[in-house]
Amino acid sequence: MAKPAVEFHGLAHVLPFPLPRFQKKNIAAMLLAVLASPYKTRTFSARARPTIPTSGLHVLDLIDRASLEADPTLYDKLLKKCTHLGKIKEGRAVHSHILRSKFRDDLVIHNTILHMYAKCGALDDARKLFDEISSRDVVTWTALVAGYSQNGRTEDALLLFPQMLRVGLQPNQFTLSSLLKASGAGPNHRHGQHVHAFSFKYAYDSNVYVGSALVDMYARFDLMDDAHLVFDGLVSKNEVSWNALIAGHARKGEGVHSLSLFREMLREEFKPTQFTYSSVFSACASSGSLEQGKWVHAHMTKSGCKLVAFAGNTLLDMYAKSGSIQDAKNVFDRLVKRDVVSWNSMLKGYSQHGLGKETLQCFEEMLRIGTEPNDVTFLGVLSACSHAGLLDEGQYYFELMKKKYMIEPHVAHYVTIVDLLGRAGLLDRALKFIRDLPTEPTAAVWKALLGASRMHKNVELGAYAAERVFELDPYDSGPHVLLSNIYASARRWGDVSKVRKMMKDSGVKKEPACSWVEIENTVHMFMSNDDAHLQRDEIHVKWVEISGKIKEMGYVPDTSHVLLFVDEHEREVKLQYHSEKLALAFALLNTPPGSTILIKKNIRVCGDCHSAIKFASKVVDREIIVRDTNRFHHFRDGSCSCGDYW
DSSP states (O other), X not given: OOOOOEEETTEEEOXXXXXXXXHHHHHHHHHHHXXXXXXXXXXXXXXXXXXXXXXXXXXXXXXXXXXXXXXXXXXXXXXXXXXXXXXXXXXXXXXXXXXXXXXXXXXXXXXXXXXXXXHTTOHXXXXXXXXXXXXXXXXXXXXXXXXXHHTTOHHHHHHHHHHHHHTTOXXXXXXXXXXXXXXXXXXXXXXXXXXXXXXXXXXXXXXXXXXXXXXXXXXXXXXXXXXXXXXHHOSSOOHHHHHHHHHHHHHHTXXXXXXXXXXXXXXXXXXXXXXXXXXXXXXXXXXXXXXXXHHHXXXXXXXXXXXXXXXXXXXXXXXXXXXXXXXXXXXXXXXXXXXHHHHHHHHHHHHHTTOHHHHHHHHHHHHHTTOOOOHHHHHHHHHHHHHHTOHHHHHHHHHHHHHTSOOOOOHHHHHHHHHHHHHTTOXXXXXXXXXXXXXXXXXXXXXXXXXXXXXXXXXXXXXXXXXXXHHHOTTOHHHHHHHHHHHHHTTOHHHHHHHHHHHHHHTOOOOOOEEEXXXXXXXXXXXXXXXXXXXXXXXXXXXXXXXXXXXXXXXXXXXGGOOSSOOHHHHHHHXXXXXXXXXXXXXXXXXXXXXXXXXXXXXXXXXXXXXXXXXXHHHTTOOEXXXXXXXXXXXXXXXXXXXXXX
16 A cells, blocks of 8 residues: 655645655755656655656755755755745845855855845845845945835934945945935935935946836826936836836826827837836826827737736726726627626726716625725715615615724715715715714815805805815915806806905916817817817807707706806807817817717806707717816717716
8 A cells, every 4th residue: 555645834745754865855956846846736656666756846845855965956946946936034034044064154045035025025034144244345335225215214224234334245236226206205316316426426327127116106206308418328128117208207197298209119119018008098098199009909909819807997987987888898798808897997987988887887896706895996986876866775885894894984084975965966965974973074175065055056055165175275276266256157247256356365376178089199179169270160160050950959058157247148149169069069070970970178068068069968969078177078879878867
């Protein structure tokens, strides 16, 4: 009968002990061969040929039992295996074994151990070993600098550099790159500039690794001219340097620059990575460049790059923010693996498009498959409930977040609940909720109540909420404008004048309303009563034509949205040239019949424009999408996706 296999931590193997002297050398060689092979777990009978466990993580047991003499190569491979797998417990065991061997003072091995600790995030172990090493070289210092930098301990990483210089060691490209990474996460670019100076001193300024880190550091502080200067000075570039520059522009919201650099990167025959695609999709999302985003997506698909969560999540977000929620759902369904960010992106997309029921269905599916929600998840769910008027559901999920998932609400959650109650007309309950908060309400909380007061024309509560906002955030023009609008709707022109005088005296300036459309990669922007566009005459004629047709269908201009003390006729005239109406007329003139029109606006769409565009969608037989600061409105066949609740 075969002897049962001997188990070592779930790894089955059998070796005859003690080993004959002539087999010891062969066994050591086999150990090294196994460490270079993939991990698998196998079981062998006692009669089978002696075999080594294929994980390699417990070969030290075999070394001790077989009285083998370990060598540096074996230790090196073991430590690298532990580093690769993040096996810190096993790494400590290897370290302990080394301390009992003749290599306990070997600097090369110590550096490998230090790198292992730093890479696995065991920074206390790394620092302890660093302090114990009597003779350190540049690799020792660099390993600890990199460890601190990679684990967010910026100040510790930067403090090591002058100490390293004082002992007479010269930094290498890896030291400088790690220091620049730490500098990029710091409070300002001062440290990064000092490291840049040392890069010049040691002739590493044109090194591709140091140069890429410099580009990234300057880009993170929005110093794009400096980033370009370093980038252009690189003798050779790689994907990392291109990615750093593209990502810098993407973070700044410069969609055009990111796309231009992406095309240039392709012309120079550099292969985009997941990070490249993620940055470009992010840039397209911030600018709402749907067609450009589709082109980049097509390139990604053609290149054979898998749709993993890293780039997939930003692609999903790009489609959602650019108005195509169905494309966002298609991406979500094709992701190789979904993480919590994937689910949150889909939930946020549904919420932004006013699809409350779809949001809740998606959330319940997320819970069903076992993905743990976080505070961002619940923010998306609560926002969806607010936009869709799902009062009971919103209150239920707010309690679920606190009681079942033990997530402490923060300001954004409180704002959504005030918004939820306020939109539903429960202004007294919204005020009570604010007064019962466990923390002092912020300006954002009072702004939510102010917005609800404007919606329901509650002048007294609106004035009260506005006063609270003025105390907390006196230079924000939004609350002043809302209060002015509340007074204007109530025809309290004297109070309107007082608010405007307050704004003038305080130096608060109202952001002018504008709308824009993108046609053939060119953005066309419009202001109210805009007469600066080259097609202004055709635009005005087109809107007069549309206006006449929608009036025949029942559209009646809502002059309460004109916030000026003028007669009724002039009010109606002013309504006809709001920026979104001009943008719509322009798009109708310059896009193929039947195509979808996407208009973006920098403030909330007004009630009259909302009504007019509903009628227009039926007249022109097109889907018209308007994205304002709150959400997307999908107008089709005379109705809106928001159900007139926004």
